[in-house]
Amino acid sequence: MAKPSPVSPLAPTHVPAMPEIAGVRLGTAAAGIRYKGRTDVLLAVMDKGTTAAGVFTTSKCPSAPVEWCRAVLKGGKAQALVVNSGNANAFTGKTGKASTKLTGDIAAKAVGCKPNEIFLASTGVIGEPLDATKFNGVLDKLNETATPDGWLDAAKAIMTTDTFPKVATAKVKLGKATVTINGMAKGAGMIAPDMATMLSFIFTDAPISAPALQALLKAGVADSFNAVTIDGDTSTSDTLLMFATGAAAAQGAPKITKASDVRLKAFVKALHMILNDLAEQVARDGEGARKLVEVVVEGATTKASARRIAMSIANSPLVKTAIAGEDANWGRVVMAVGKAGEPANRDKLSISFNGIRVAKSGARDPSYDETEVSNAMKNDKVQIKVALGLGKGRDRVLTCDLTKEYVAINGDYRS
Amino acid sequence: MAKPSPVSPLAPTHVPAMPEIAGVRLGTAAAGIRYKGRTDVLLAVMDKGTTAAGVFTTSKCPSAPVEWCRAVLKGGKAQALVVNSGNANAFTGKTGKASTKLTGDIAAKAVGCKPNEIFLASTGVIGEPLDATKFNGVLDKLNETATPDGWLDAAKAIMTTDTFPKVATAKVKLGKATVTINGMAKGAGMIAPDMATMLSFIFTDAPISAPALQALLKAGVADSFNAVTIDGDTSTSDTLLMFATGAAAAQGAPKITKASDVRLKAFVKALHMILNDLAEQVARDGEGARKLVEVVVEGATTKASARRIAMSIANSPLVKTAIAGEDANWGRVVMAVGKAGEPANRDKLSISFNGIRVAKSGARDPSYDETEVSNAMKNDKVQIKVALGLGKGRDRVLTCDLTKEYVAINGDYRS
Numbered sequence: 001m002a003k004p005s006p007v008s009p010l011a012p013t014h015v016p017a018m019p020e021i022a023g024v025r026l027g028t029a030a031a032g033i034r035y036k037g038r039t040d041v042l043l044a045v046m047d048k049g050t051t052a053a054g055v056f057t058t059s060k061c062p063s064a065p066v067e068w069c070r071a072v073l074k075g076g077k078a079q080a081l082v083v084n085s086g087n088a089n090a091f092t093g094k095t096g097k098a099s100t101k102l103t104g105d106i107a108a109k110a111v112g113c114k115p116n117e118i119f120l121a122s123t124g125v126i127g128e129p130l131d132a133t134k135f136n137g138v139l140d141k142l143n144e145t146a147t148p149d150g151w152l153d154a155a156k157a158i159m160t161t162d163t164f165p166k167v168a169t170a171k172v173k174l175g176k177a178t179v180t181i182n183g184m185a186k187g188a189g190m191i192a193p194d195m196a197t198m199l200s201f202i203f204t205d206a207p208i209s210a211p212a213l214q215a216l217l218k219a220g221v222a223d224s225f226n227a228v229t230i231d232g233d234t235s236t237s238d239t240l241l242m243f244a245t246g247a248a249a250a251q252g253a254p255k256i257t258k259a260s261d262v263r264l265k266a267f268v269k270a271l272h273m274i275l276n277d278l279a280e281q282v283a284r285d286g287e288g289a290r291k292l293v294e295v296v297v298e299g300a301t302t303k304a305s306a307r308r309i310a311m312s313i314a315n316s317p318l319v320k321t322a323i324a325g326e327d328a329n330w331g332r333v334v335m336a337v338g339k340a341g342e343p344a345n346r347d348k349l350s351i352s353f354n355g356i357r358v359a360k361s362g363a364r365d366p367s368y369d370e371t372e373v374s375n376a377m378k379n380d381k382v383q384i385k386v387a388l389g390l391g392k393g394r395d396r397v398l399t400c401d402l403t404k405e406y407v408a409i410n411g412d413y414r415s
Numbered sequence: 416m417a418k419p420s421p422v423s424p425l426a427p428t429h430v431p432a433m434p435e436i437a438g439v440r441l442g443t444a445a446a447g448i449r450y451k452g453r454t455d456v457l458l459a460v461m462d463k464g465t466t467a468a469g470v471f472t473t474s475k476c477p478s479a480p481v482e483w484c485r486a487v488l489k490g491g492k493a494q495a496l497v498v499n500s501g502n503a504n505a506f507t508g509k510t511g512k513a514s515t516k517l518t519g520d521i522a523a524k525a526v527g528c529k530p531n532e533i534f535l536a537s538t539g540v541i542g543e544p545l546d547a548t549k550f551n552g553v554l555d556k557l558n559e560t561a562t563p564d565g566w567l568d569a570a571k572a573i574m575t576t577d578t579f580p581k582v583a584t585a586k587v588k589l590g591k592a593t594v595t596i597n598g599m600a601k602g603a604g605m606i607a608p609d610m611a612t613m614l615s616f617i618f619t620d621a622p623i624s625a626p627a628l629q630a631l632l633k634a635g636v637a638d639s640f641n642a643v644t645i646d647g648d649t650s651t652s653d654t655l656l657m658f659a660t661g662a663a664a665a666q667g668a669p670k671i672t673k674a675s676d677v678r679l680k681a682f683v684k685a686l687h688m689i690l691n692d693l694a695e696q697v698a699r700d701g702e703g704a705r706k707l708v709e710v711v712v713e714g715a716t717t718k719a720s721a722r723r724i725a726m727s728i729a730n731s732p733l734v735k736t737a738i739a740g741e742d743a744n745w746g747r748v749v750m751a752v753g754k755a756g757e758p759a760n761r762d763k764l765s766i767s768f769n770g771i772r773v774a775k776s777g778a779r780d781p782s783y784d785e786t787e788v789s790n791a792m793k794n795d796k797v798q799i800k801v802a803l804g805l806g807k808g809r810d811r812v813l814t815c816d817l818t819k820e821y822v823a824i825n826g827d828y829r830s
Contacts, residue, residue: 061753090749231731233733234750236749236750318648321825322825324822325825330542331541334506334651336648341473344475346475346477349476349506359542362508363544402822403826406732406736407736407819411737411740
């Protein structure tokens with residue numbers, strides 16, 4: 001194991017107070033999944049009638065809990081979420097499948113529902129069998145003691161190499177009622193040292209049907225979690241789940257059955273804000289990160305083309321090491337644009353760092369001031385903007401720099 | 416500029432003696448392209464009748480010399496090659512194009528041929544105008560003094576952040592004559608610190624027509640230079656050129672007009688050996704590299720699918736840092752297989768490190784000995800073998816580990 005890192009210098013200075021959400025109770029425990037005496041289990045219990053939505057890793061080798069959730073999601077109902085850290089239950093073969101089944105059974109019995117209303121997520125070491133019998137006794141006790149507060153403790157329970165817990169919250173009007181959205185996330189590399197997974201869980205008391213919730217979540221993820229990259233590596237376990245208890249219906253919130261419902265306007269805006277906030281926190285906690293990097297590509301032929309070019313820049317080791325070295329190395333940005341394979345005309349390209357244009361029309365901008373750029377690069381947030389001059393396609397992604405600490409965290413250890 | 420690095424620990428222990436090639440003369444000089452007193456120009460002069468072939472970067476933002484070579488290659492004839500280090504003449508707009516034209520004119524005048532028989536390659540800083548007037552006086556003097564030996568000096572003249580010169584040579588029978596193939600290469604990252612380019616030049620006295628030569632080179636590059644990756648970044652300037660003087664015809668070598676000519680069998684084998692040798696030397700000189708990594712993927716649905724999976728593994732920062740840490744982290748290999756997006760069945764996957772199987776049938780191989788694997792990972796060459804169990808597709812790629820030195824070389828400097 002890597003030694004515990006100090007908190008990222010990019011950690012948010014303010015952690016919001018997390019309100020309760022009617023219909024959700026939380027409990028955490030130390031079940032000794034991998035280490036003794038370390039909180040490693042989160043149980044979220046939800047009232048009957050809670051709907052569920054989920055988005056998962058695109059990996060062709062997903063973990064057992066991802067396969068479990070995909071199957072359970074077909075029912076669209078949730079009564080509990082069980083998350084453990086310490087073991088990802090990924091690449092564990094038939095044992096892994098049996099382990100999810102046993103966890104689902106134990107949780108269903110504890111909460112008093114069917115196994116297909118239980119959602120599971122695991123994060124930690126890959127390839128080690130997860131001994132689900134450790135949940136025996138733990139989950140029923142947690143069900144008895146779970147309380148509506150303790151959101152920060154919940155966010156801490158799911159951390160692995162994260163250096164700070166990640167939460168976000170918002171209250172908005174839905175009809176005449178006020179509804180709440182709470183979110184938490186973990187994830188520091190797409191796979192941390194021998195650990196796996198970006199996990200995020202969103203809860204609301206808004207009454208929204210499962211299909212509508214799924215559509216809302218899918219739309220929200222495209223420009224938030226799917227627009228963040230630490231190292232271009234994709235976990236076998238990435239899981240984003242959203243649960244809607246519907247408890248706000250008692251305060252007069254309208255029951256929503258379509259994602260396109262106009263009454264959702266404020267809700268959708270708040271949901272996107274929360275997803276963006278959590279995604280940015282993941283980038284801010286990138287392994288070894290010292291700088292948050294926003295890559296903006298505009299003037300591409302389409303938004304999808306802008307995304308691919310932005311990802312090519314954000315995943316380039318040479319761009320990321322240059323940012324770590326506080327070097328406005330636009331030649332490497334050109335390289336990354338060129339290798340993306342998307343339409344680009346070298347002689348129309350302009351590139352700016354933190355608002356200072358260093359290249360235009362396919363050559364160095366003769367007017368830029370090297371000292372001014374050098375100073376701008378010392379900022380702990382660096383924006384790279386590329387204008388292609390071809391069309392109206394625009395997109396942005398977030399990443400972080402590539403430092404020696406990243407190599408140390410991921411290379412200097414023996415598990 | 417980064418401080419000069421000590422020679423890579425992976426450098427070949429033996430440098431071959433490079434024989435002369437009839438019809439080729441070489442000269443190097445210090446033209447002060449970027450630094451004073453440093454050899455930075457190579458002129459290779461070739462006899463009339465020399466044919467040419469070339470393969471270039473797939474970047475959508477290629478350098479001016481790449482565009483020049485692509486145009487000149489249509490004629491298929493070569494009388495000189497001019498290479499400079501210190502300035503890549505990439506992303507230099509109209510100035511860059513004018514600069515290649517002026518270099519071509521100066522070289523053509525010096526050698527006594529047409530500009531469309533001159534090939535150009537530049538490596539070094541991106542985005543700085545290349546002052547081609549510096550070639551004035553230099554190239555005609557080089558043409559007068561160029562000699563058939565000095566291959567190692569030539570290989571040194573084209574180095575940037577390379578820690579050792581890269582050459583390879585072979586002699587084979589073509590008909591009843593003995594023909595020679597000489598090659599040289601440079602390239603340490605796909606883009607070294609503020610530098611660009613993998614360059615390689617192959618020369619032979621075999622009489623081979625330009626179309627046949629082009630077909631031979633294209634076929635040879637697929638499993639050599641195109642199967643090497645340092646950091647997944649693609650230079651704007653990657654250039655591989657091959658020249659055939661045809662001088663061996665005087666010794667009775669048959670004139671070859673088709674790549675499929677059966678008399679080429681030994682020649683093709685030697686050419687592939689040289690291309691592989693040079694490509695491996697490039698991987699051995701990867702920036703900061705401490706280990707040469709061979710990724711073998713077998714049992715894929717097709718060779719192309721095996722290549723994409725192998726590249727996904729070879730470009731994964733998490734796999735590469737694990738190798739640097741001498742950790743047989745097969746979980747990260749599974750992750751990289753999964754993210755490649757190619758057909759893969761988790762439960763059929765086997766993974767070996769240096770011949771020791773650590774995972775089989777989708778789970779940890781219960782029989783492997785951790786101490787044995789740990790010892791194997793200390794080797795300076797590490798083979799990762801993945802067996803997918805789906806079909807007969809097989810491929811291999813070469814890369815190196817990702818160390819703190821890579822980050823230092825690429826991040827710890829201000830140009």
